[in-house]
Amino acid sequence: MSETLIDTEAKSDKADEASVRGRPAAGQDPVKRDQIMEGARRVFMDKGFDAASMNDVTREAGVSKGTIYVYFDNKEELFEALVEEERCKIFQNLYEVLDREDNLRDVLEDFGMALSYKITSDKVVMAQRTVIGAAERIPELGLRFYEEGPKKGHAKVGAFLSRAVAKGLLEISDVDLAAYQLSELCMAGLLRQRLYGYRRQSPPEHEIRHVVRSGVDVFLKAYGTEVFAAQDRARRKA
Amino acid sequence: MSETLIDTEAKSDKADEASVRGRPAAGQDPVKRDQIMEGARRVFMDKGFDAASMNDVTREAGVSKGTIYVYFDNKEELFEALVEEERCKIFQNLYEVLDREDNLRDVLEDFGMALSYKITSDKVVMAQRTVIGAAERIPELGLRFYEEGPKKGHAKVGAFLSRAVAKGLLEISDVDLAAYQLSELCMAGLLRQRLYGYRRQSPPEHEIRHVVRSGVDVFLKAYGTEVFAAQDRARRKA
Amino acid sequence: MSETLIDTEAKSDKADEASVRGRPAAGQDPVKRDQIMEGARRVFMDKGFDAASMNDVTREAGVSKGTIYVYFDNKEELFEALVEEERCKIFQNLYEVLDREDNLRDVLEDFGMALSYKITSDKVVMAQRTVIGAAERIPELGLRFYEEGPKKGHAKVGAFLSRAVAKGLLEISDVDLAAYQLSELCMAGLLRQRLYGYRRQSPPEHEIRHVVRSGVDVFLKAYGTEVFAAQDRARRKA
Amino acid sequence: MSETLIDTEAKSDKADEASVRGRPAAGQDPVKRDQIMEGARRVFMDKGFDAASMNDVTREAGVSKGTIYVYFDNKEELFEALVEEERCKIFQNLYEVLDREDNLRDVLEDFGMALSYKITSDKVVMAQRTVIGAAERIPELGLRFYEEGPKKGHAKVGAFLSRAVAKGLLEISDVDLAAYQLSELCMAGLLRQRLYGYRRQSPPEHEIRHVVRSGVDVFLKAYGTEVFAAQDRARRKA
DNA sequence: GATGAATGAGGGTTCATTCAT
DNA sequence: TATGAATGAACCCTCATTCAT
Numbered sequence: 001m002s003e004t005l006i007d008t009e010a011k012s013d014k015a016d017e018a019s020v021r022g023r024p025a026a027g028q029d030p031v032k033r034d035q036i037m038e039g040a041r042r043v044f045m046d047k048g049f050d051a052a053s054m055n056d057v058t059r060e061a062g063v064s065k066g067t068i069y070v071y072f073d074n075k076e077e078l079f080e081a082l083v084e085e086e087r088c089k090i091f092q093n094l095y096e097v098l099d100r101e102d103n104l105r106d107v108l109e110d111f112g113m114a115l116s117y118k119i120t121s122d123k124v125v126m127a128q129r130t131v132i133g134a135a136e137r138i139p140e141l142g143l144r145f146y147e148e149g150p151k152k153g154h155a156k157v158g159a160f161l162s163r164a165v166a167k168g169l170l171e172i173s174d175v176d177l178a179a180y181q182l183s184e185l186c187m188a189g190l191l192r193q194r195l196y197g198y199r200r201q202s203p204p205e206h207e208i209r210h211v212v213r214s215g216v217d218v219f220l221k222a223y224g225t226e227v228f229a230a231q232d233r234a235r236r237k238a
Numbered sequence: 239m240s241e242t243l244i245d246t247e248a249k250s251d252k253a254d255e256a257s258v259r260g261r262p263a264a265g266q267d268p269v270k271r272d273q274i275m276e277g278a279r280r281v282f283m284d285k286g287f288d289a290a291s292m293n294d295v296t297r298e299a300g301v302s303k304g305t306i307y308v309y310f311d312n313k314e315e316l317f318e319a320l321v322e323e324e325r326c327k328i329f330q331n332l333y334e335v336l337d338r339e340d341n342l343r344d345v346l347e348d349f350g351m352a353l354s355y356k357i358t359s360d361k362v363v364m365a366q367r368t369v370i371g372a373a374e375r376i377p378e379l380g381l382r383f384y385e386e387g388p389k390k391g392h393a394k395v396g397a398f399l400s401r402a403v404a405k406g407l408l409e410i411s412d413v414d415l416a417a418y419q420l421s422e423l424c425m426a427g428l429l430r431q432r433l434y435g436y437r438r439q440s441p442p443e444h445e446i447r448h449v450v451r452s453g454v455d456v457f458l459k460a461y462g463t464e465v466f467a468a469q470d471r472a473r474r475k476a
Numbered sequence: 477m478s479e480t481l482i483d484t485e486a487k488s489d490k491a492d493e494a495s496v497r498g499r500p501a502a503g504q505d506p507v508k509r510d511q512i513m514e515g516a517r518r519v520f521m522d523k524g525f526d527a528a529s530m531n532d533v534t535r536e537a538g539v540s541k542g543t544i545y546v547y548f549d550n551k552e553e554l555f556e557a558l559v560e561e562e563r564c565k566i567f568q569n570l571y572e573v574l575d576r577e578d579n580l581r582d583v584l585e586d587f588g589m590a591l592s593y594k595i596t597s598d599k600v601v602m603a604q605r606t607v608i609g610a611a612e613r614i615p616e617l618g619l620r621f622y623e624e625g626p627k628k629g630h631a632k633v634g635a636f637l638s639r640a641v642a643k644g645l646l647e648i649s650d651v652d653l654a655a656y657q658l659s660e661l662c663m664a665g666l667l668r669q670r671l672y673g674y675r676r677q678s679p680p681e682h683e684i685r686h687v688v689r690s691g692v693d694v695f696l697k698a699y700g701t702e703v704f705a706a707q708d709r710a711r712r713k714a
Numbered sequence: 715m716s717e718t719l720i721d722t723e724a725k726s727d728k729a730d731e732a733s734v735r736g737r738p739a740a741g742q743d744p745v746k747r748d749q750i751m752e753g754a755r756r757v758f759m760d761k762g763f764d765a766a767s768m769n770d771v772t773r774e775a776g777v778s779k780g781t782i783y784v785y786f787d788n789k790e791e792l793f794e795a796l797v798e799e800e801r802c803k804i805f806q807n808l809y810e811v812l813d814r815e816d817n818l819r820d821v822l823e824d825f826g827m828a829l830s831y832k833i834t835s836d837k838v839v840m841a842q843r844t845v846i847g848a849a850e851r852i853p854e855l856g857l858r859f860y861e862e863g864p865k866k867g868h869a870k871v872g873a874f875l876s877r878a879v880a881k882g883l884l885e886i887s888d889v890d891l892a893a894y895q896l897s898e899l900c901m902a903g904l905l906r907q908r909l910y911g912y913r914r915q916s917p918p919e920h921e922i923r924h925v926v927r928s929g930v931d932v933f934l935k936a937y938g939t940e941v942f943a944a945q946d947r948a949r950r951k952a
Numbered sequence: 953g954a955t956g957a958a959t960g961a962g963g964g965t966t967c968a969t970t971c972a973t
Numbered sequence: 974t975a976t977g978a979a980t981g982a983a984c985c986c987t988c989a990t991t992c993a994t
Contacts, residue, residue, distance in 0.1 A: 029957085032957090032958095045374070046374060047374065047375055048288070048371055048372070048374060048375060049288075050286070050287075050288030050289055051288050051375055053983075053984065053985080054984085054985060054986080055983085055984085055985090058960095063958085063959095064958060064959045064960060065959080065960065065961095065985090065986080065987090066957090066958065066959055066960070066986090066987080066988080067957075067958055067959075069985095069986065069987080070957070070958080074985080074986080075985065075986090126374060128370075129370050129371060129373055129374055130371070130374075131434065132366075132367050132370045132371055132433050132434065133286065133367060133368070133370060133371015133372065134286075134371065135367055135433065135434055135435040136284075136285065136286050136364065136367055136368075136435075137285065137286055137289055139435045139438075142433075142434040142435035142436070143434065143435050143436055145434060146430070146431065146434035146435070146436040147436065150430060150434070151436070154427075174448075174452060177426060177427065177448070177449060177452055178452075180426040180427030181423055181426045181452070181453065181456055183426075184422035184423060184425070184426045184427075185419055185422060185423070187422070188415060188418040188419045188421075188422045189392075189415065189418030189422075192384070192388060193384065195370050195373065195380075196369065196370065196373055196380040196381065196383055196384035196388070197373040197374075197377045197380035197381050197384070198380070198381055198384040198385065198389070200377075210412075210415070211415060214412060214415055214416075214419070215419065217460070218419060218456065218457070218460035218461075219456070219460075221459055221460040222455070222456035222457075222459040222460055223456075291966080291967060291968080292967070292968055292969080293966095293967070293968090296977090301975090301976095302975060302976040302977055303968090303969080303970090303976075303977060303978095304969095304970085304971085304974090304975060304976050304977070305974085305975055305976075307968095307969070307970080308974080308975080312968075312969080313968065313969090522850075523850065523851065524764065524847065524848075524850050524851055525764075526762065526763075526764030526765050527764055527851055529987080529988060529989080530988070530989060530990080531987095531988070531989090534956090539954090539955095540954060540955040540956060541955075541956060541957095541989090541990080541991090542953090542954060542955050542956070542990095542991085542992085543953085543954055543955075545989095545990070545991080546953075546954080550989075550990080551989065551990090602850065604846075605846050605847060605849055605850055606847070606850075607910065608842075608843050608846045608847060608909050608910065609762055609843060609844070609846055609847015609848065609850075610762070610847065611843055611909065611910055611911040612759070612760060612761065612762060612840060612843055612844075612911075613760075613761055613762060613765055615911045615914075618909075618910040618911035618912070619910065619911050619912055621910060622906070622907065622910035622911070622912040623912065626906060626910070627912070630903075650924075650928060653902060653903065653924070653925060653928055654928075656902040656903030657899055657902045657928070657929065657932060659902075660898035660899060660901070660902045660903075661895055661898060661899070663898075664891060664894040664895045664897075664898045665868075665891065665894030665898075668860070668864060669860065671846050671849065671856075672845065672846065672849055672856040672857065672859060672860035672864070673849040673850075673853045673856035673857050673860070674856070674857055674860040674861065674865070676853075686888075686891070687891065690888060690891055690892075690895070691895065693936070694895060694932065694933070694936035694937075695932070695936075697935055697936040698931070698932035698933075698935040698936055699932075743978085746978090746979095767962080767963065767964080768963080768964060768965080769962085769963085769964090772981095777979085777980095778979060778980045778981060779964090779965080779966095779980080779981065779982095780965095780966080780967080780978090780979065780980055780981070781978075781979055781980075783964095783965065783966080784978070784979080788964075788965080789964065789965090
């Protein structure tokens with residue numbers, strides 16, 4: 001009733017179709033949607049697609065069953081929306097460091113740290129398990145996840161390496177493959193241990209750093225040019 | 239009730255698990271067990287743990303429901319037994335090539351081929367998906383799979399690398415980590431594409447070979463000693 | 477909250493059910509009521525009571541759920557109101573022809589045509605199915621439908637026949653029964669075929685006419701007096 | 715093992731697929747099937763197809779839900795099986811009287827009594843309501859019911875009338891229509907009153923007899939030849 | 953007064969497990 | 974011992990009804 005003008009104004013920015021002050025249209029309230037997604041996240045990540053029940057989601061989300069079905073057509077769609085969201089959160093900002101104009105080794109290490117840290121974190125491991133576990137039954141889901149996530153990231157890594165090649169810092173015959181190798185080297189051993197649950201906790205930072213440093217080192221020893229080596233020696237002295 | 243002495247006598251000969259001529263004890267007939275396992279394999283690998291029904295197993299195995307429950311306490315145990323068996327089949331003989339006394343690069347490439355080929359094959363991908371997908375719900379399953387499979391294999395790779403270090407062919411500060419790196423390099427890109435279903439078919443041999451060759455090359459550029467380099471140059475001439 | 481006095485004043489003018497210019501009282505606007513009934517008709521007649529959902533009605537009527545529940549306490553009451561209305565429409569004007577002072581055979585045939593045509597029409601068949609199908613669960617519904625519809629009509633037919641008896645045209649020992657016989661003869665075969673869906677379309681006019689003519693003929697052969705026969709012969713000549 | 719030959723022989727007559735002594739195959743035990751049908755009958759006849767729930771059937775039949783689904787694929791199939799069974803019971807033996815070589819009026823009256831009595835009985839009224847009520851949603855059901863029931867019966871009546879025409883007892887231009895007229899006349903008023911629930915009880919015998927006698931009389935007055943009239947007068951004298 | 957988002961009991965159906973045969 | 978018919982809890986989803994807006 002006594003909504004301040006400022007408030008109203010602020011809201012109207014994103015007042016897509018709901019009236020400014022009224023209740024959001026069915027399936028349009030972003031708060032409720034998030035609530036459902038949060039419940040779904042907890043349940044699906046914990047149990048996987050099949051073992052999770054809509055009742056579980058209902059309970060975790062604190063919403064009624066009917067409401068969920070207003071926002072999502074069925075279990076599978078809810079799951080897909082969740083995976084989509086998780087994917088975005090995972091791969092967002094992951095590759096920004098590659099735009100930095102900096103010493104090559106430092107950039108690669110920073111990227112490796114970001115990648116390895118993210119990919120072995122609790123939530124992301126769960127997400128990967130969930131998607132991989134469902135890939136047999138809902139192939140499009142895994143496909144889309146890979147295409148929109150790892151594949152796009154991989155392309156950015158490839159572009160970065162190409163630039164380094166152009167600068168004469170790296171000499172690579174198959175840039176695409178090299179990009180895969182770099183990523184795998186940065187997570188060497190860690191990812192699989194996490195996926196299978198051999199490691200119950202995400203690795204401590206120093207361990208990740210050790211793996212990344214070594215991985216980048218292997219990568220640069222294999223692909224670094226004499227130009228890079230000179231630069232690198234100079235950097236170490238400093 | 240009125241078991242004759244003769245019967246008892248017969249059994250006592252090989253009382254351990256089954257009489258020589260009589261019917262095997264309940265849940266002890268290895269033929270029937272294999273029959274069940276074979277049905278379970280077809281069903282679980284195809285549908286995953288949750289989506290597979292015990293009726294499916296029953297049908298595929300050609301055994302009655304009751305019989306399955308004599309051999310396995312419940313669905314989960316049957317599944318675990320299957321995973322165990324699959325794991326054995328996967329990692330069996332995978333590391334034999336490392337015992338070969340041969341040129342280092344050749345041995346590594348052959349090992350990489352065996353590993354990469356196996357790990358990206360249809361059946362093994364399904365098995366990995368299944369285990370990874372279930373790891374959140376049945377942590378022991380993933381744990382045991384990893385410990386008895388990849389981890390043991392990794393130890394063998396480590397031992398192999400240590401021997402190469404001792405021979406002066408490699409110079410490695412963290413052999414354990416290097417072993418992981420070697421494995422990851424040999425499957426670079428392929429495994430994840432398969433797990434997520436981005437690749438629907440197992441990769442063709444020439445592609446695997448390309449990846450493995452490049453991976454081994456990176457590894458050897460990073461860790462190979464001058465001694466190895468000389469040997470390698472000599473081998474190439476021949 | 478701060479309704480002006482003027483508004484209130486305006487309402488008090490015709491406080492009974494609605495102000496002249498203002499908004500009608502809750503559940504009192506006949507236009508809105510008709511709108512709801514029209515939606516309900518489309519839905520209930522198409523799907524039957526149970527299979528129809530209130531959401532369907534909402535959509536067809538273009539009214540909100542809450543509004544429906546202001547006009548009708550629940551689904552069943554809405555349905556009953558609809559049946560009532562349908563009944564009125566069905567039996568309205570159906571018996572007017574019986575008031576005509578005309579040749580007996582012609583009047584009976586015209587009545588038979590009106591009855592048979594109406595009772596086998598798509599909408600009326602649906603209505604009958606719906607009421608009959610619900611009669612087990614909502615006995616009052618069927619009872620009321622019959623009493624207000626067929627029974628009253630039957631009384632009018634009886635009265636008509638009595639008048640014809642008085643005129644010496646018919647000789648009937650049980651007029652009540654004869655009235656039933658007349659009605660049944662006019663729809664012979666058609667009604668049941670329609671109710672069970674054996675006939676998907678309402679019968680063509682010429683077929684109805686054939687049935688009615690024959691039915692009336694049977695009726696008059698059985699109950700017509702010599703007086704009537706003479707009249708009838710005269711009429712035919714003309 | 716020691717089953718007597720006699721026993722085995724006797725049973726093997728109907729031992730279709732179940733073993734002689736063993737438990738009947740899934741969905742094959744006629745006793746259990748009847749049990750389910752009986753429960754379904756009570757529920758469906760009472761509530762109609764939509765309003766009846768499988769839980770209701772479960773409870774009434776005293777069988778578990780799973781068992782029902784072994785015997786019937788789904789609710790609709792169970793319902794159809796029930797309707798089929800009811801139809802058979804209703805129309806079985808209904809037309810035998812028409813094969814009697816007897817006085818025409820007596821045969822018609824006896825047939826009319828059988829028909830009218832059966833068709834207005836509690837169970838049959840319920841069955842008719844149920845089928846008619848479902849005809850909108852499951853058109854095949856009503857169609858099949860009509861075709862296998864009333865239509866076949868109607869054909870038998872037509873054949874009977876044709877024979878009477880051949881004997882010179884009746885003179886009918888449209889035998890098919892006359893058959894409908896006969897049936898309708900025998901139930902005049904009763905059926906509709908029962909279907910709509912205006913009559914809560916099945917009509918007493920004397921009332922049915924009154925209706926049937928009058929109906930047959932009308933029919934014979936309309937279609938009886940002079941030959942028949944003479945025969946009829948003779949019979950009355952006796 | 954009108955709206956329609958939210959509720960949650962209950963719908964039909966499946967399936968891991970048991971136990972009489 | 975092996976069988977598979979029977980069980981019933983739990984699955985996903987719908988919808989009559991309510992009530993905050």
